[in-house]
Amino acid sequence: MNIHTYEKFWLIGAMVLIVAFIATVTYGAAGLGIAMVDDEGGTIAPDEIGDHDKFGDPGVHQVGENEYDVYVHAYTFGYSPDTIEIPENSEVTFYVTSSDVTHSFTVVGTNVNTMVIPGEIAEITAQFDEPEEYGILCNEYCGFGHHDMEAELHVVPETEFDLTELAVDAPDEVDTDDQAQVTASVTNGMLEDLDTTVTLEIGNETVEEDVTVAGDSSEDVTFAVDASTLGDGDHDWTVTVDDYTESDQLTVGTDDDGDSDDGDTTEEE
Amino acid sequence: MRVSKAGLMVLLAFVVPLTVELRTVLAWFNVELTVLESVLVGLAVIAAIVVWATRPPKDEPSAASQ
Amino acid sequence: MSTYVDNFPEEAAIVRKAFYTSFVFLALGGVFGLIQTLHRTDFLRFMDSADYYTVLTAHGVFLVIAFTIFFLVGVFTWAVTTSLDRGLEDLRLTKLWFGLMSAGGLAAAITILSGFVGDAPILGALDADVLFTFYTPLEAHPLFYIGLVVFVIGTWVAGADWIRTWWSWRKDNPNERIPLPTFMVITTMIMWYIATLGVAIAIIVFILPWSLGLVESVNPLLTRTLFWYFGHPVVYFWLMPAYMMWYLLLPKLAGGRLFSDPLARVVFVLFLLLSTPVGIHHQYLDPGISEGFKFIAMTNTMFLLLPSFLTAFTVVASMEHGARQNGGTGYLSWLGALPWRDPAFTGMALAGLMFAAGGFSGMVNAGMNINYLVHNSLWVPGHFHLTVGTAVALTFMAGAYWFLPQLTGNKLWSRPLAVGQTVIWFIGMSFMSNAMHRAGLIGMPRRTAEPQYENFGFDAGVGSVAELDAQIALGGALLTVSLLLFFVVIAMTAFNGDSDYTESNSIPTPLSGPEDAPQVLDNLKLWTILAIVLVIIAYSLPLASIIDGRGLFGPGIEPFDPIPFSVVSTTLELTAEHVTGVIR
Numbered sequence: 001m002n003i004h005t006y007e008k009f010w011l012i013g014a015m016v017l018i019v020a021f022i023a024t025v026t027y028g029a030a031g032l033g034i035a036m037v038d039d040e041g042g043t044i045a046p047d048e049i050g051d052h053d054k055f056g057d058p059g060v061h062q063v064g065e066n067e068y069d070v071y072v073h074a075y076t077f078g079y080s081p082d083t084i085e086i087p088e089n090s091e092v093t094f095y096v097t098s099s100d101v102t103h104s105f106t107v108v109g110t111n112v113n114t115m116v117i118p119g120e121i122a123e124i125t126a127q128f129d130e131p132e133e134y135g136i137l138c139n140e141y142c143g144f145g146h147h148d149m150e151a152e153l154h155v156v157p158e159t160e161f162d163l164t165e166l167a168v169d170a171p172d173e174v175d176t177d178d179q180a181q182v183t184a185s186v187t188n189g190m191l192e193d194l195d196t197t198v199t200l201e202i203g204n205e206t207v208e209e210d211v212t213v214a215g216d217s218s219e220d221v222t223f224a225v226d227a228s229t230l231g232d233g234d235h236d237w238t239v240t241v242d243d244y245t246e247s248d249q250l251t252v253g254t255d256d257d258g259d260s261d262d263g264d265t266t267e268e269e
Numbered sequence: 270m271r272v273s274k275a276g277l278m279v280l281l282a283f284v285v286p287l288t289v290e291l292r293t294v295l296a297w298f299n300v301e302l303t304v305l306e307s308v309l310v311g312l313a314v315i316a317a318i319v320v321w322a323t324r325p326p327k328d329e330p331s332a333a334s335q
Numbered sequence: 336m337s338t339y340v341d342n343f344p345e346e347a348a349i350v351r352k353a354f355y356t357s358f359v360f361l362a363l364g365g366v367f368g369l370i371q372t373l374h375r376t377d378f379l380r381f382m383d384s385a386d387y388y389t390v391l392t393a394h395g396v397f398l399v400i401a402f403t404i405f406f407l408v409g410v411f412t413w414a415v416t417t418s419l420d421r422g423l424e425d426l427r428l429t430k431l432w433f434g435l436m437s438a439g440g441l442a443a444a445i446t447i448l449s450g451f452v453g454d455a456p457i458l459g460a461l462d463a464d465v466l467f468t469f470y471t472p473l474e475a476h477p478l479f480y481i482g483l484v485v486f487v488i489g490t491w492v493a494g495a496d497w498i499r500t501w502w503s504w505r506k507d508n509p510n511e512r513i514p515l516p517t518f519m520v521i522t523t524m525i526m527w528y529i530a531t532l533g534v535a536i537a538i539i540v541f542i543l544p545w546s547l548g549l550v551e552s553v554n555p556l557l558t559r560t561l562f563w564y565f566g567h568p569v570v571y572f573w574l575m576p577a578y579m580m581w582y583l584l585l586p587k588l589a590g591g592r593l594f595s596d597p598l599a600r601v602v603f604v605l606f607l608l609l610s611t612p613v614g615i616h617h618q619y620l621d622p623g624i625s626e627g628f629k630f631i632a633m634t635n636t637m638f639l640l641l642p643s644f645l646t647a648f649t650v651v652a653s654m655e656h657g658a659r660q661n662g663g664t665g666y667l668s669w670l671g672a673l674p675w676r677d678p679a680f681t682g683m684a685l686a687g688l689m690f691a692a693g694g695f696s697g698m699v700n701a702g703m704n705i706n707y708l709v710h711n712s713l714w715v716p717g718h719f720h721l722t723v724g725t726a727v728a729l730t731f732m733a734g735a736y737w738f739l740p741q742l743t744g745n746k747l748w749s750r751p752l753a754v755g756q757t758v759i760w761f762i763g764m765s766f767m768s769n770a771m772h773r774a775g776l777i778g779m780p781r782r783t784a785e786p787q788y789e790n791f792g793f794d795a796g797v798g799s800v801a802e803l804d805a806q807i808a809l810g811g812a813l814l815t816v817s818l819l820l821f822f823v824v825i826a827m828t829a830f831n832g833d834s835d836y837t838e839s840n841s842i843p844t845p846l847s848g849p850e851d852a853p854q855v856l857d858n859l860k861l862w863t864i865l866a867i868v869l870v871i872i873a874y875s876l877p878l879a880s881i882i883d884g885r886g887l888f889g890p891g892i893e894p895f896d897p898i899p900f901s902v903v904s905t906t907l908e909l910t911a912e913h914v915t916g917v918i919r
Contacts, residue, residue, distance in 0.1 A: 001597045001598075001847075001853055002595070002597075002847045003595075007595075007645075007649075007652075010644065010645075011645070013644075014645070018637045021640075021698055021701075021702065022637050024702070025702045025704060028702075028703075028704040034704040036620070036626045036703060036704065037619075037620050037621065038622070038624065038625045038629075039622065039625050039880065039884065043884055043890070046890065046891065046892065047891060076895075101470075101472045101473055101555075101895045102555060104620075104711055108778035108791065109777070109778055111708055113620060113707050114620050115618075115621045116622075117556050117621060117622060117623065118472065118555055119555060119889055120556060120621075120622040120885070133791070134791070135790060137778075137780055139711035139712065139780035140711055140782075141388065141466055141470075141473075141782045141783075143896075144385035144464075144897060144898045144899075146388070146783060147384060147785040150790060271671070272671045274676075275675035275676040275681065276670075276675040279684075279685070279758060282762050282765075285765045285766065286769065289765060289769045289806075292798070293773070293796075301797070304798065304802055
């Protein structure tokens with residue numbers, strides 16, 4: 001077979017180029033450690049998502065000093081959670097699955113871009129250094145609302161980041177001569193202890209209590225409120241812990257049926 | 270004409286991807302062109318090519334046009 | 336020698352039918368493309384955004400399945416009969432496959448276009464708003480899948496028709512090398528038989544029964560993987576006919592001869608071997624497939640650069656040879672001696688050049704971890720509008736300027752307009768594809784009716800997103816103008832009855848002919864077996880792993896109607912409102 005000299009050079013050049021491309025990609029994989037989404041994430045049937053330990057309540061969990069896991073449920077047409085907050089300087093692993101059709105989970109402006117296939121769990125880990133706000137979109141056609149499918153990723157300064165949750169248990173009504181127990185449950189999702197203050201504002205009064213919640217656990221703070229000090233009628237109250245608040249109303253009435261509770265924590269000041 | 274009319278048209282067509290990409294390349298050197306400026310650069314290159322093409326060739330015709 | 340229609344009038348009639356059918360689909364697909372460029376850039380939205388996806392399905396299927404394949408079956412019929420210098424074995428078989436392709440194409444087209452209107456009487460919702468890739472659990476009407484299957488079976492029968500004709504020739508010419516054009520057709524068809532196996536299984540075993548309610552669930556990753564088993568080699572099914580024209584026609588148009596027949600055979604054998612075992616490179620970001628399989632797909636894909644590089648050399652060398660035959664001199668000035676006035680030449684040359692750019696953006700796509708940055712972004716359509724959208728489509732249009740006179744005996748009507756058409760396509764595609772590549776790099780998604788999001792924007796590096804959108808719309812508009820010119824020239828040529836066209840239907844002998852090609856290249860059995868082995872190596876383990884983990888039929892995955900009618904007004908209603916100003 002006659003191969004012209006120039007063509008031989010060209011052939012060699014082409015092979016060199018091909019090998020160079022393969023080498024570049026291999027360097028990215030082996031040298032820089034850029035891993036591809038693969039089958040390590042596991043599987044989950046779409047109808048099991050609601051009952052799943054993590055996907056049933058999707059969100060951010062701390063799993064190491066600067067390591068976080070984020071569980072995301074993609075569906076037509078949105079993501080749950082629709083706003084993901086993580087701290088700067090963290091290594092975040094996203095676990096994403098779908099309960100209906102194939103979507104993507106794509107953080108715009110980054111290389112966090114994965115297909116989300118029902119039945120599969122996509123696992124992808126990325127390093128976030130600077131505080132920044134990112135958009136998340138779906139780039140795999142999923143139906144008529146595909147272009148409305150979006151979410152947000154906020155990388156916040158460490159000082160602004162917490163995994164605190166607040167739940168308040170309080171009665172709707174209390175007798176005039178009774179005490180109302182307002183119990184604030186403070187959950188700390190971080191691995192480190194959380195030192196904070198719980199504040200109750202009700203009527204004209206403000207009560208504060210300091211509390212330390214250990215890592216990955218919960219503490220209850222109960223305020224005993226004397227209904228007589230408030231007087232009859234509706235009183236708005238707000239419980240605040242850091243940036244989290246919960247508000248409702250307490251009605252002080254003249255009902256004869258109630259038992260009096262014995263609170264076991266502080267009186268109001 | 271140094272090139273046939275069709276050849277000239279093809280040459281001018283090349284100015285399009287060239288100018289469009291040039292804008293991106295210049296940005297790497299911190300030279301930012303607006304759309305209007307890019308268009309003007311493109312038109313200038315087109316004008317230069319047309320001038321080159323329509324001047325008579327130096328010696329005998331360089332190519333027989335088909 | 337005389338024209339093709341003189342030598343093979345019956346085959347010419349079939350080829351004409353095939354070409355005209357392909358042009359109808361080109362026209363429809365092109366109109367839809369224009370609508371898309373105006374809608375997603377927010378220049379003109381006259382329909383509900385949900386209907387965008389119906390438009391997109393039509394654009395994809397009509398252009399890359401119907402237009403391309405109807406055209407190439409015409410080219411292959413021409414190639415086999417011309418190079419073997421004999422008619423097809425049995426024209427009834429020919430009419431059968433053309434009928435199958437037409438019936439299947441029509442069925443699929445009806446279901447897709449049904450997405451624009453409400454439910455049909457008795458049959459209900461016929462729609463197929465699933466895009467060209469029809470990923471499950473998105474579901475189309477069963478008729479869509481049946482249409483695709485019938486169409487593909489038509490192409491299988493076409494291959495049998497050409498292979499039979501070749502075998503018949505071989506009996507009469509036992510010791511001769513396979514003529515190059517026929518060699519190209521046969522190798523392409525063997526590749527196609529291997530490639531369509533995947534999508535045939537996906538539809539016949541899984542998706543069609545599921546859409547008919549015969550099975551309750553599918554495994555979306557499995558059907559997706561079977562689709563992409565086919566989805567990569569299909570691009571070579573489009574590309575190899577274009578390459579065929581660059582190897583056979585381009586040197587002739589340039590006034591010269593093909594540089595090397597043996598290397599052309601090598602290129603087509605390489606495509607036969609490498610086209611299919613690379614499909615997983617479309618699934619780099621899929622969960623459920625291990626990184627090792629993705630890496631193998633990556634290395635196989637990178638080697639696909641080789642036949643294209645070889646083609647570039649041969650094509651340019653052949654053009655240079657032709658130019659110098661016509662008096663061209665110098666290192667670069669010989670370019671001026673090429674027949675730029677000939678629209679068939681100019682179109683193919685521009686298409687080939689644009690393919691180089693498309694090939695390189697394809698290498699970026701192939702770069703496994705680099706793919707994170709571009710997957711499903713607008714970069715990807717930017718890439719394939721250079722490859723299928725120009726290298727293939729423009730070559731086909733340019734080829735039509737040479738074929739149609741051969742098929743009708745009529746001279747081409749208005750060479751200048753035809754040349755203008757090819758140049759405008761090149762310019763329009765430069766604008767549009769460049770903007771698509773850049774928009775993709777900043778994160779703008781593909782296949783999206785409204786890539787404008789409520790809570791965030793895209794950060795354009797140079798210029799602004801508005802400029803990128805404008806560039807896309809401008810490119811789309813120019814491409815539409817080019818398409819209009821094409822149809823005008825074609826129509827006028829078809830009716831140019833009293834012109835006198837006498838150019839002969841012959842392909843000049845190459846500079847280095849088939850006698851220089853090692854015999855082993857013609858050993859098609861060997862290459863076929865090797866191709867099958869490579870496919871087994873690339874796919875058996877990944878498929879086994881997918882089936883093992885999630886089952887053949889998946890974990891209870893039910894059909895999902897992408898655009899249920901209760902949600903949207905029909906396009907016709909909305910257009911009527913828009914036009915009459917009456918809102919219901």
